[in-house]
Amino acid sequence: MADVSLRKVIKRYEDVEAVRGIDLDIADHExxxxxxxxxxGKSTTLRMIAGLEDITGGDIMIGGDLVNDVPPKxxxxxxxxxxxxxxxxxxxxxxxxxxLRLKHYPKAEIRSRVDEAARMLDIAELIDRKPKQLxxxxxxxxxxxxxxxxxxxxxxxxxxxxxxxxxLRVQMRIEIKKVHQKVRTTTVYVTxxxxxxxxxxxxxxxxxxxxxxxIGTPNDLYHHxxxxxxxxxxxxxxxxxxxxxxxxxxxxxNIRLTDRIAFPLPPARAARYQGVxxxxxxxxxxxxxxxxxxxxxxxPGIEPFEAVLDVTEPMGMETLVYFTLEGAQICGRVSxxxxxxxxxxxxxxxxxxxxxxxNEVTGAVI
Amino acid sequence: MVDVAFQPNGVVAARATRKRSSLRTALKRKSxxxxxxxxxxxxxxxxxxxxxxxxxxxxxxxxKSMQHFVGIGNFQFLFNRETFxxxxxxxxxxxxxxxxxxxxxxxxxxHFVHNIPAKGQRKWRGMLLVPWVIPPAMSTLAWLxxxxxxxxxxxxxxxFFGLGPISWLGDPNWARFSVILVNIWYGAPFFMIMYLASLxxxxxxxxxxxxxxxxxxxxxxxxxxxxxxxxxIAITTLFSLIVTFANFDITRILTAGGPLDHTHLFATxxxxxxxxxxxxxxxxxxxxxxxxxxxxxxxxxxxxxNKRGNEAS
Numbered sequence: 039m040a041d042v043s044l045r046k047v048i049k050r051y052e053d054v055e056a057v058r059g060i061d062l063d064i065a066d067h068e069x070x071x072x073x074x075x076x077x078x079g080k081s082t083t084l085r086m087i088a089g090l091e092d093i094t095g096g097d098i099m100i101g102g103d104l105v106n107d108v109p110p111k112x113x114x115x116x117x118x119x120x121x122x123x124x125x126x127x128x129x130x131x132x133x134x135x136x137x138l139r140l141k142h143y144p145k146a147e148i149r150s151r152v153d154e155a156a157r158m159l160d161i162a163e164l165i166d167r168k169p170k171q172l173x174x175x176x177x178x179x180x181x182x183x184x185x186x187x188x189x190x191x192x193x194x195x196x197x198x199x200x201x202x203x204x205x206l207r208v209q210m211r212i213e214i215k216k217v218h219q220k221v222r223t224t225t226v227y228v229t230x231x232x233x234x235x236x237x238x239x240x241x242x243x244x245x246x247x248x249x250x251x252x253i254g255t256p257n258d259l260y261h262h263x264x265x266x267x268x269x270x271x272x273x274x275x276x277x278x279x280x281x282x283x284x285x286x287x288x289x290x291x292n293i294r295l296t297d298r299i300a301f302p303l304p305p306a307r308a309a310r311y312q313g314v315x316x317x318x319x320x321x322x323x324x325x326x327x328x329x330x331x332x333x334x335x336x337x338p339g340i341e342p343f344e345a346v347l348d349v350t351e352p353m354g355m356e357t358l359v360y361f362t363l364e365g366a367q368i369c370g371r372v373s374x375x376x377x378x379x380x381x382x383x384x385x386x387x388x389x390x391x392x393x394x395x396x397n398e399v400t401g402a403v404i
Numbered sequence: 405m406v407d408v409a410f411q412p413n414g415v416v417a418a419r420a421t422r423k424r425s426s427l428r429t430a431l432k433r434k435s436x437x438x439x440x441x442x443x444x445x446x447x448x449x450x451x452x453x454x455x456x457x458x459x460x461x462x463x464x465x466x467x468k469s470m471q472h473f474v475g476i477g478n479f480q481f482l483f484n485r486e487t488f489x490x491x492x493x494x495x496x497x498x499x500x501x502x503x504x505x506x507x508x509x510x511x512x513x514x515h516f517v518h519n520i521p522a523k524g525q526r527k528w529r530g531m532l533l534v535p536w537v538i539p540p541a542m543s544t545l546a547w548l549x550x551x552x553x554x555x556x557x558x559x560x561x562x563x564f565f566g567l568g569p570i571s572w573l574g575d576p577n578w579a580r581f582s583v584i585l586v587n588i589w590y591g592a593p594f595f596m597i598m599y600l601a602s603l604x605x606x607x608x609x610x611x612x613x614x615x616x617x618x619x620x621x622x623x624x625x626x627x628x629x630x631x632x633x634x635x636x637i638a639i640t641t642l643f644s645l646i647v648t649f650a651n652f653d654i655t656r657i658l659t660a661g662g663p664l665d666h667t668h669l670f671a672t673x674x675x676x677x678x679x680x681x682x683x684x685x686x687x688x689x690x691x692x693x694x695x696x697x698x699x700x701x702x703x704x705x706x707x708x709x710n711k712r713g714n715e716a717s
Contacts, residue, residue: 090612111618123609127631136627137617188617 040101040191040224041066042087047096049082056082058248059096069218069225073235074245074271081196083245084228088194089113101191116185117194120201122177124169124184130156131165134183148187155186158220159213175206182214186221193218195227199234211237232272236260244268266321266401269394275326275358278368281398282322284314293322293390296364304339304390311395314404323394323403326358329370331378332385339391350378359384463688470685478689487665491673491690494580498669499649502587506648507641509588510595517596518603529600536593544657547586548573551658573659576666583655583667587648595640602636603629642705646698670694 042064049057057079064070072080085091087098089110098105105113116137124133131152138148156162159179169177178198185193198214199207215238218225229235235242236256244251244259244267252264263269269277285292285300291308294300303311314320332342348367351358352374359370359378370386372378395404430436467474482488517528535543550556551572559569572582606629614624630637652671655661661668661676668676670690678687 088612088616090615110612110615111620115616117613117616119609119613121607121609123607123613125610125613125628125631127634136614140618140623184613184617 041068042192042224042226043097043099044083044087045097045099047083047086047098048094049079049086049091050094056248057086060245060250062243062250062253064224064226066224067222069227069238069240070243071227071229071235071239071241072243072245073229073232074251076230077247078245079248080228080230080245084194084196084226087192087226088115088117114191115194116188116190116192117196118178118181118185118198120197122169122181122201124177124180126169129166129168130161130172130180130183133169133180134187136184137188151187151189152183155183158186158217159183174202175210178202178210179213182217186217189223191224193223193225193227195225195229197229198227199229199231207234214238233274236272242272244271246271262403263323263394264403266323266396266403269323269396269403273325275369277394278322278324278326278329278366279396280322280324280366280368281364282320282395283318284311284316284320284395286316293393293395295322299343299363301341301343301388301390307339307390307393311404314395319398320404321396321398323396324368324388325392326369326371328389328392329368329386330389331372331376332387336387337391340387340389342385342387344383344385346383347378347380350380359386460688460692463685464692466685468683468685474685478686481686482689482693487668487673488690490665491668491670492693494667495649495669495694497580498584498587498651498655498667499645502584502591502648503641503644505584505588506591506595506644507637509592510599510640513592513596514599514603517600529597532596533593535590536597540590540653541657543590544586544654547582547589548658551582574663576663579659579663579667583658586654586658587651590654591644591648594644598636598640599633602633606632638705642702645701649694649698 042062044060044062047057047060048055060079060083062070072083074080082091086093087100089105089108093106100113100115125136128136134152134155135148138151143151152165153162156165159182161176161179161183164172164176164180169180172180178201181198195214199210202210211234214227218238227234227238236259239256241253242256242259243253246267252259252268254262259268259272263272263277266279270279280295283294285294287302290305291303291311292300293303333340336342345361345363345368347359347361349360351360355374356371357374357376357378359372361368361370372384372386376384378384396402397404431440463470464478465473465475467477513532517525517532520528550558553559553569553571553574556572558572562570570578573579610628610632611624614628619627649669650671651669652675655667655669655672656675659667661672665673670693674687674690676687677690678684681687
């Protein structure tokens with residue numbers, strides 16, 4: 039087991055820069071998830087850690103050793119691929135033991151390691167089957183088993199759940215977390231699914247256009263996003279962005295959305311935004327759960343307003359409501375008993391204690 | 405026609421409709437349609453393959469003038485001829501060594517081409533296929549000049565190193581080497597293109613997984629490439645073994661079987677005794693000898709394919 043460090047890592051293909059200088063420190067035992075839209079450079083970064091891609095610039099260190107020019111087989115890593123990459127002509131046991139056999143481990147040692155991994159992953163009875171005879175979820179377990187028996191310094195996962203159906207994905211997500219809690223191997227996990235990232239990671243690395251947007255714990259990213267990209271990427275349904283301006287109003291600050299709608303900011307928030315120029319074009323970032331139905335005795339900082347709903351989506355324990363404000367589509371979460379009906383007005387309340395203000399030009403959260 | 409005309413009209417009409425409707429239902433059946441569509445090919449195979457095969461079986465039992473039935477007399481005669489055993493020996497040497505080298509060279513060249521960047525690959529693939537595309541009768545003529553003992557490029561080049569001149573087609577051993585060489589040159593591109601297609605179908609991630617598992621390049625070929633290509637290797641080998649065993653044109657043009665019958669294959673010797681020697685029954689007997697040998701090879705190789713066929717996912 040080991041820590042992994044990336045220093046100013048760059049990957050350039052002929053005319054495109056896929057990764058534009060990444061600095062990342064992954065501690066021993068840590069589970070780090072690289073997440074971002076397709077083409078953001080997350081897979082390339084993982085493949086550079088694995089040694090499957092050359093790095094154009096910068097340094098990669100595994101366990102304190104510089105591995106820039108070390109071939110994959112000598113990096114002591116194990117990788118799980120999106121399409122499993124199991125050897126079709128080998129049985130499950132042969133697939134899992136392949137790496138150990140190449141390194142001439144004693145037969146008894148190989149046997150016990152394979153048995154233990156198979157038991158951990160609940161595939162003991164499949165050990166003599168060929169990959170073709172397995173379901174997608176079983177293949178994924180075998181691919182993980184192949185990584186576990188090697189007992190490597192680092193696990194690398196490249197979108198391992200993308201080929202599974204939604205239900206199986208949730209189940210395997212829990213399996214992966216269980217395995218990590220047992221073996222505690224340093225793990226780098228790539229996904230485009232922010233739910234996977236949030237649920238699995240000790241720390242999430244949000245990437246966009248070859249750069250790191252923000253690194254933090256799942257809660258950090260959710261509650262304190264640094265940029266508009268992170269704010270919009272993390273969380274489902276996504277954060278609402280509404281064009282707005284700040285204006286002074288008798289000692290306090292108002293946040294003005296439209297000519298008709300303006301909310302007074304709570305004093306704590308107002309103090310934070312005191313330095314913002316009043317003419318700046320701003321965005322109000324508001325998570326759907328902070329737009330709810332109006333309660334009988336609202337807490338301070340919760341302000342009422344009325345909106346005509348375009349669409350309602352009953353989810354069971356809550357109902358998502360959509361309405362339009364200044365041309366932007368806004369999503370809110372209300373109780374199923376709030377009486378939300380499409381085409382009808384509803385009294386809603388916005389929680390101003392939990393807003394984010396963003397600079398519309400730079401995208402930075404203020 | 406006349407007796408039909410005298411029959412009561414109603415009966416004729418009824419029979420006609422019944423016939424027509426049963427014909428229509430028969431045509432509607434998929435199997436009938438399939439049979440009808442393959443019928444031209446079946447007829448063609450019947451006329452050009454099955455009939456001649458049985459005819460040659462029949463021929464092989466006749467005497468030289470094709471007047472008397474001699475049973476297995478022709479075969480008994482062949483077994484006592486030294487040339488026959490020479491032909492058996494040379495056919496086996498020729499087919500086996502040529503196929504092994506064709507497969508080996510095809511495999512290596514396919515790897516080279518596979519690793520050429522996609523941009524230049526078409527060009528190289530096209531050029532490497534040239535030997536296989538030129539009619540062998542023509543290209544072999546060019547080889548005939550290359551092998552010329554006095555004026556050829558080979559002996560001229562060798563003379564710079566103080567070697568030769570080698571009597572490429574005059575010495576029995578060199579002649580055997582030469583016909584095999586030309587056959588390899590002609591047949592290797594076929595293996596190359598088949599192996600290249602098969603290589604391209606091996607998922608890249610299997611190699612990446614193997615690289616991470618610690619396999620060096622040789623282990624990647626041994627544990628990933630070869631198992632993934634096993635079926636295509638078996639099929640191409642069988643196919644090429646049959647074609648090479650039955651080769652005619654290269655040997656016919658280069659050596660015509662000489663010197664001293666050392667380069668005769670079944671086909672060229674059958675031609676020599678059957679057509680040139682005007683003993684068609686004996687020629688037919690010679691060519692029939694290829695059937696059991698190739699049948700055994702086919703059974704073995706195809707059995708392996710059936711066994712492994714279900715593995716690739």
